[in-house]
Amino acid sequence: MTFKEQLAADVGAVFLNPAEFGEIHNVGGKEMTVVIDDSEMQERKERMQSGGDGVYKRRTVVYVSALDFGPLPAIGDILTVDGDTYMVTDCVDEGDIYSIHLEDYESDRGQF
Numbered sequence: 001m002t003f004k005e006q007l008a009a010d011v012g013a014v015f016l017n018p019a020e021f022g023e024i025h026n027v028g029g030k031e032m033t034v035v036i037d038d039s040e041m042q043e044r045k046e047r048m049q050s051g052g053d054g055v056y057k058r059r060t061v062v063y064v065s066a067l068d069f070g071p072l073p074a075i076g077d078i079l080t081v082d083g084d085t086y087m088v089t090d091c092v093d094e095g096d097i098y099s100i101h102l103e104d105y106e107s108d109r110g111q112f
Contacts, residue, residue, distance in 0.1 A: 004095070011065055011096045025062075026082050032068040036081070037061040060086070062100045069098055 001009070015035065016022040022033040038060055062081060066072070073079060077088045079102060086102035 008096045015063070015097065016065055026080070027062065027064060027069070028079055030068075032064060035063040037063070058086075058104045059089075060102050062098075062102060064098050064100065066093060066096050066098050072098055073100060 014020055016033045018024065018033055021035050023036065024031055025034050025036065027034060060081070072093050073088045073091050075088055075090060079086050079088055079100065081102065084104070086104045088100060089103045090099075090101035092099045
C-alpha cells in the first residue's frame, strides 16, 4: 500500500472513526461523521464573561471526509451544522479530508 493509500484508509478508520475522534453530525442536511474543533467556543465564553458588548463571533472548524461531503465549498457559502447556520470563511482540501472554517455572529440572546 502506498503512503497516499494508507492516508486515505486512515480517514475513516482512525481520524473520522466514531470510536476514536469522529462524531455523527448533520452537515449541510446530511448525517456524516465529522470532527468539530470548538476551541473557539472556550475563547467565546471567556470574552462573554469579561463583560464584552454582548455580540461575538462564533467560530468553528469542521473536518469531514471529502467523499462524504462532496465538492469543496467556496468561501462565502452558507453551511448548516446541526441546525446552526454558518458562513464558510476558509476551506482546504487536505487530501481526502476537508477542513472547513465556519463563522457566525451571536449575541447573548442567540444567533443572528
